[in-house]
Amino acid sequence: MARIAVIGAGMGAMATAARLAVAGHRVTVYERAATYGGAVGRFERDGFAFDTGPGLLHLPAVYRDLFVKTGKRPLEECAELTQVDPAARHLLADGTAVTLPNASRGGVAAVLDQAFGPGSGDRWSGVLGRARDAWDATRRPLLEEPLWPDWQVLGRDPYPALRGSGLLRRRPPTLAEMAGRELGGPLAALLEAMVLGHGVDPRTAPAAAVVLPYMEQTFGSWYVRGGIRELATAVYERCRERKVEFCFGAPVREVLERDGRAAGVLLADGTRVEADAVVCGTDPRGLLVPLLPGALPWPADAAPPRTEALSRSTLFLALRGPRPGDAVHRTVVHSPDARPVTVLRPDDPAGRPDADHEAVTVSAVCTGAGVPAGELLAAAERAVPGLRERLLWREEHTPADVARDTGAVDGAVPPPALAGAGGRWLYPANATALPGLYLAGGWAHPGGGLAHAGMTGALVAGLIVEGAGFRGSQ
Ligand SMILES: Cc1cc2nc3c(=O)[nH]c(=O)nc-3n(C[C@H](O)[C@H](O)[C@H](O)COP(=O)(O)OP(=O)(O)OC[C@H]3O[C@@H](n4cnc5c(N)ncnc54)[C@H](O)[C@@H]3O)c2cc1C
Known part of the structure; x- marks a missing residue:
């Protein structure tokens, strides 16, 4: 039984922790925040509740596999997954509306x-x-x-x-x-x-990158009743069942190194924790790079760390009046001169105080500078007629809030890894050049997003349990 220290309680880190615990290791997760889930949080006020991170799940198979491999109760018994149908309504810039069925x-x-x-x-x-x-x-x-x-x-x-039409492309x-x-x-x-x-x-x-729409159209878009945060809760509870220990309010400052191996972590309060292996489930740019100067934890010939990733701006809207029966869960509002805005209206009593109110989440992919709340609100009005008259209050969640939730530099949200473009959309390998130090979560291969980061759990656990020869579990 090895002692394993996991940095961060994001989805990738928790998926790794549960699998390692099942393999018989003693796993402790050090999380700087007061709760688990990282990006997969929940904002609650006056009986309203909103997911602060993803609002939909794609490729639930990743989490089904995690639950099958780590215990007796399958995912469906631990969280209620429902297909979102229609998958999305698109309001195009010219006013055309298209409603796409799910899967x-x-x-x-x-x-x-x-x-x-x-x-x-x-x-x-x-x-x-x-x-x-x-x-x-x-x-x-x-x-x-x-x-x-x-x-x-x-x-x-x-x-x-x-x-192309005879065009020679370089x-x-x-x-x-x-x-x-x-x-x-x-x-x-x-x-x-x-x-x-x-x-x-x-x-x-x-x-x-067209594999991403393919994935959605083929495997469907899913919602978790009670909010996607319930998925994080289910994974956290599975970790607890497998005796993973969690230390909250415990920021890691440094990865300890002894005799050329990762030997544990140093917490911000000065506590030194010895471990046989360390799994970093956070943006390594914030933690490992400054702390291992001159010894970047990935080999010189490895895919370089991704440094650019877009963030998210989000508005949580508390509305008076019931959610209309014909409202669509996801509407994407296009405009000629701005990025598309996504409006989520889950039909979920867990998100509203009663049936006479509605919770709506409006978000846009953006740079670290964010999108002005007024711009998001204007787009949301196209999806929700009469929105301004129904608005009780609104709460803004900026890239700075994403940075607070995840620790990622500039609130960047890493996307899934992609092939092509000379490897610029790949991520560093899960095994690093420092023996005993592994990378999990969205900043490591195969990248971010609920499904991909969840897969880092299977990969890192496989590498630790089976060794460097591990070539995937299927
Ligand atoms: C607003 C938003 C919208 C998103 N939308 C989607 C979507 O639509 N679809 C999708 O698939 N994905 C989406 N994502 C991405 C998805 O949520 C993540 O890829 C996924 O949750 C995996 O996260 P992770 O494992 O990388 O951990 P993260 O969520 O990044 O969590 C990292 C954890 O590490 C902790 N930590 C950081 N530094 C330290 C330290 N020094 N010591 C201890 N702990 C530390 C943090 O507090 C945090 O808990 C979204 C993310 C955000 C923020």
């Missing part, structure tokens, strides 16, 4: 044909079909396996972009360029908004 390729094609003319559905299905090829080619290396030593091969874009297209050429007009706007929703800028991302 239905044929249904989506039919809706697009109706909205934008015959052939639109086929064009969309063509792109999503090629996305499936990219997904099949990269699902294992970009989700289920530790980062390949020859990760450079993942720098090639697996999306089989259609050849580099593979970005997602936005591919969408413009293969879809154009409103279909391209839809695809770009779906990619941006994952925190990936379509103007700089490789075309392979």
Whole structure:
């Protein structure tokens, strides 16, 4: 039985902790905040409650697997998952509204044909079909396996972009360029908004980012009754069942090193904790880099740490009056001169004081500078008619709040890893150059987002339990 110190109680770190505890290790999580979950928090006021992080879950299979591997009760017995159908309503910049059904390729094609003319559905299905090829080619290396030593091969874009009209290209297209050429007009706007929703800028991302809409359309969008925070609670409780110990209010200042190995952690209050292995589940830029000067914890030939990631601006709206029966859970509001804004209206009594009130969450992917609350509110008004007259109060959550919740520099929210673009969208491997030090959570391979960060748990636990030869669990 090894002693393992885990830094942070985010989803990736907790998923790692539960798996290591099942393997017989003594695991202690050191979390600087007073609670678990990191980005997956909850804001409560006057009987209203809002998720402060993700509002939807994609690829629930990652958490189903975690629960199967760590105990007797499956995920469905620990949290109530429901499919969100329709998956989303898009209000396009020209005023057109399109409502896309959940996890239905044929249904989506039919809706697009109706909205934008015959052939639109086929064009969309063509792109999503090629996305499936990219997904099949990269699902294992970009989700289920530790980062390949020859990760450079993942720098090639697996999306089989259609050849342009004789135009000789010096580099593979970005997602936005591919969408413009293969879809154009409103279909391209839809695809770009779906990619941006994952925190990936379509103007700089490789075309392979199309695997993200593919993932949504194929495996569906899910909500957890009571809020996504309930998923964090379920994972935390599973950790506790497996005897993982949690120390809250315990910021880690340094990773201790002895004889060329990670040997424990130094807490901010000066406490030294000895451990046989250390798992860092936080933005390593804030912690490890300054503390191991000259000895970056990833090999020189490893995928470099990602430094750019977009953040989120969010508005929580408390409304008087009941949620209309025909309200859609997720509306994406497009505009010609600003980024799309997502409006979430879950039909969940846990989020409101009573049936005569409604809780609405409005958010946008943004840089660290954030989006003005007025801009978010104006977009929300297009999705929720009469919103201003119904507004009781609003609460703003800025990138600075994200930084407070996660510890990430500038409140950055790391997106999933992507193939293509020469490897610029990859993350450092989970095993570092310092033996005994591992990286979990959204800043390590295979990147951020609930599902991908959850997978770091399987990868890090596999590397610690089975050793460096671990090649994935499937
Ligand atoms: C506003 C917002 C919206 C999002 N929307 C989506 C979405 O729609 N879909 C999706 O899939 N994902 C989304 N995400 C991302 C998703 O929530 C995360 O990728 C996922 O929760 C995994 O997080 P993590 O494991 O990297 O840990 P994090 O959530 O980053 O948590 C890190 C933890 O480490 C702690 N910590 C930091 N430094 C220290 C230290 N020195 N010592 C001790 N503890 C420390 C922090 O307090 C925190 O608890 C969103 C995130 C945010 C913030």
